[in-house]
Amino acid sequence: MTVGSPALPPAARRILRHDRGELARTISAVENHDPRVLPTIRALYPHTGHALVVGIAGPLGVGKSSLINVILEHLRSLGKTVGVIGVDPSSPFSGGSVLGDRIRIDRPSKDDGVYFRSMASRGHAGGIAATTREVSRLLDAFGFNVVLVETVGSGQVDVEIRQVASTSVVVLVPHLGDEVQSLKAGLFEIADVFCVNKADLPGADGAARYLQEMAGLALRADGWRPKVVQASAVARSGIAQLWDAIEAHEAHLDSTGQRASAQRARLKAEIVELAREALVERWSDRLSRNAELGRLLDQVESRQVDPHTAADRLLRKLGSP
């Protein structure tokens, strides 16, 4: 299928022709789970897979957005175009959100080679929104060379970025906590590159040395030893080294043949997840409307039957395996 092919939905054609307005509208439709966007998504899929997708994770306030701002400068100086997705949390109470990553970024409204989009997590855990992967694909199809995804920054649970990015950077700062913090499961395990930001502050050397030791001890199945870089978004230092470390990991993926297997694992997880979502959607209605549910509920309420047995019986009633 070529760009001019009449089979392509008009929105997809406009995105492939770099129409930013269409890109912005399509991202909204994806975020809103608007079923009308599906033909566009399907048509664009064959045009994806070209962008380098990098995740930027790390706790609140370590300077992820400011770091992205200087990474953008660096990438633009290398002639690369960049799409950025900044994810911020939605309020569990109002559903509302203040998306403030944009204020740290100088370029997006002045430079055609940069597109910045703020996303609210909309109740999704894991550090990104449920639709972040699809939005990153739209930026890929649009033609950006690099897609940077900034996670919510809630700390140890921003781990889903690995489902989207081929290289994940975990940003930390000096004096963030003692070494036990790094033994805990989660954020530390997803890092292909550690970036000690605010390296202009005292304690950066110690933090970097400690991470280096930890990285040396990490037993990763892929044989990669996470790189540790010191940087300062304020002093604009260490940014080229940070990007070099990201590229070194990408080169490792290529030289070991792991890019294909990692991608295959990600796609498999995605297909299973989509199928599971559809299944749950289809079945939850039928389950909650089933006449048997009332009878079982009575029995559970009077403690004749436990909830696990009731759920089993309900499923059997519906003929599920």
Place this chain on the structure above:
Amino acid sequence: MGRKKVETPVRVLIAKPGLDGHDRGAKIVARALRDAGMEVIYAGLRQTPEEIVQSARDEDVDLIGLSILSGAHMVLFPKVLKLLKSARGRSIPVFAGGIIPDEDARRLKRLGVKAIFGPGASLEEIILTARRIARPRA
């Protein structure tokens, strides 16, 4: 994506055009709109009209709120409105807040600013107005 359509939050851009640094009002409004369930893209201080319009397009917002306390509203607001009109796509409604004399407010409304809030405006009033004037999603 296959899931049924969920309720979609209003997306609103809050920005301060021009050179004044008084952003407390803008931040309070941003927070109030967040608590009213909206997704507020806070663009912050010292934005040029061009940057505001580009951000609004890229973020695909349903509403733009501009705050100004420097007195430059008769230059900067019309510029934003003009840029919004000349850009392709559906129009995005604009509301404003700040120190804006009545005479100027009348002229700005004639130019297309949907609502103007001065000192003493209640957050409730701002929320209700924002809901009413936000561009509906197709």
